[in-house]
Amino acid sequence: MKQPFAWDHYSDQPAIIKDKTLKRSMRRSALFSLIKTFLIAFVTLPIAIFSIPFLKRRTITGEHFFGMGVNLDKEPHLAPYLLEELGIHNILIRIPLWEMDRLHEYVTFIRSFENKHITVALLQDREHITSTDMSRDHFIQIFEALEGICHTYIIGSTINRSKWGFFSVNEYLNFYAIAYHLKQTRFPKLKLIGSNVIDFEYHFSAHTLFNFKKIRYDAIGSLLYVDRRGAPENFQMGFNLVEKIRLLASLAQISPKSNGEIIITETNWPIKNTAPYAPTSETECVSEEDYANYLVRYHLLAFASQHASSVYWHQLIAPGYGLIDNREGVIRKRNAFSAYKTMVEQMREGSLVGYGIKRGRHTMLIQTPKALLHIEWLESGTLEISLTEPVEVTYRDGVHEQTDILHLSPAPLYYTTSLETL
Numbered sequence: 504m505k506q507p508f509a510w511d512h513y514s515d516q517p518a519i520i521k522d523k524t525l526k527r528s529m530r531r532s533a534l535f536s537l538i539k540t541f542l543i544a545f546v547t548l549p550i551a552i553f554s555i556p557f558l559k560r561r562t563i564t565g566e567h568f569f570g571m572g573v574n575l576d577k578e579p580h581l582a583p584y585l586l587e588e589l590g591i592h593n594i595l596i597r598i599p600l601w602e603m604d605r606l607h608e609y610v611t612f613i614r615s616f617e618n619k620h621i622t623v624a625l626l627q628d629r630e631h632i633t634s635t636d637m638s639r640d641h642f643i644q645i646f647e648a649l650e651g652i653c654h655t656y657i658i659g660s661t662i663n664r665s666k667w668g669f670f671s672v673n674e675y676l677n678f679y680a681i682a683y684h685l686k687q688t689r690f691p692k693l694k695l696i697g698s699n700v701i702d703f704e705y706h707f708s709a710h711t712l713f714n715f716k717k718i719r720y721d722a723i724g725s726l727l728y729v730d731r732r733g734a735p736e737n738f739q740m741g742f743n744l745v746e747k748i749r750l751l752a753s754l755a756q757i758s759p760k761s762n763g764e765i766i767i768t769e770t771n772w773p774i775k776n777t778a779p780y781a782p783t784s785e786t787e788c789v790s791e792e793d794y795a796n797y798l799v800r801y802h803l804l805a806f807a808s809q810h811a812s813s814v815y816w817h818q819l820i821a822p823g824y825g826l827i828d829n830r831e832g833v834i835r836k837r838n839a840f841s842a843y844k845t846m847v848e849q850m851r852e853g854s855l856v857g858y859g860i861k862r863g864r865h866t867m868l869i870q871t872p873k874a875l876l877h878i879e880w881l882e883s884g885t886l887e888i889s890l891t892e893p894v895e896v897t898y899r900d901g902v903h904e905q906t907d908i909l910h911l912s913p914a915p916l917y918y919t920t921s922l923e924t925l
Contacts, residue, residue: 514782536671544706565850572818624657701726712758752810780823807858874919
């Protein structure tokens with residue numbers, strides 16, 4: 504990245520642009536696109552809201568639902584073994600386009616993951632946004648270098664934040680069109696994931712989905728963070744997480760640019776007392792206990808929506824927001840590591856039967872090949888529920904207990920009953 508843009512290696516994201524004159528100038532130049540964004544959203548979002556009850560039914564199973572982000576600069580030799588321990592099949596690796604001189608390192612890193620489905624996120628900088636030739640050349644180099652290894656690519660990231668280089672949706676559409684043209688003419692087997700708006704800012708998503716650009720997305724990517732709202736069940740503008748996903752799916756379904764598939768390409772919570780590694784201020788940070796609970800509950804709610812085909816946690820190793828803290832060269836697995844592993848083990852072969860909530864108590868039923876899996880949690884507090892017969896309960900971090908009393912709390916627990924109870 505070149506000034507005034509800079510990469511913050513602590514939080515793994517661009518630093519805030521300090522040149523306010525530049526920001527004002529670029530926003531003025533993007534005024535026409537911004538007006539178009541809000542006009543498109545004004546028309547399409549109400550239609551999408553009213554279309555939610557008519558969403559096409561999808562069947563999302565646990566087999567391909569869970570995904571994990573890994574970075575070349577975060578313990579690259581350990582990452583394959585840690586992912587095997589977690590039981591993860593889907594992984595996401597980011598390649599910054601400004602690091603093309605390290606492409607061979609990224610290819611070697613990607614090759615180290617055997618029998619995995621790999622998605623590569625191509626991160627932009629301002630130079631690649633403004634230079635069509637540079638972007639085309641670098642896309643070709645990457646697609647050719649990874650041919651036969653990876654066919655799924657996220658084109659661009661966090662398109663609605665100026666520190667990531669885009670100052671309008673029009674700029675993003677032009678950038679994505681470069682990759683889409685290459686797919687049409689040279690790389691027909693590619694799966695291109697686009698849109699990639701961060702947070703619940705669907706007016707930008709609407710513009711990426713309704714325009715006259717000759718492009719199409721194989722899936723819609725969303726960096727659907729909810730960390731600023733606290734717990735994943737919390738509402739924002741009248742929408743909870745399940746409803747946010749369904750709204751985006753509705754937008755994608757009525758768009759001529761998409762087949763309706765939604766992939767959450769990035770989400771997490773920042774962790775307390777990890778500055779400068781936390782990607783937000785301390786206000787948004789949570790304890791490691793809450794982090795583990797929120798991680799599991801976010802996945803459960805996204806699964807309950809049945810419209811997010813995959814969720815990629817960001818990411819495996821990161822002191823400020825990852826499952827593992829690697830400061831000072833020491834690998835420390837947070838409780839969230841065990842919580843994630845337990846969740847995958849329990850749900851890997853499952854399909855949703857039902858989900859409900861009553862007075863802050865959440866209940867989910869998942870059918871597995873051998874049994875009916877029950878998952879329960881509370882948004883707050885504790886509650887004891889007596890059962891008519893003992894069951895084997897698996898707690899959030901993988902501890903098992905035979906009991907006839909369910910000890911419900913904000914930490915989800917799992918137990919099974921016979922399929923005959925369906």
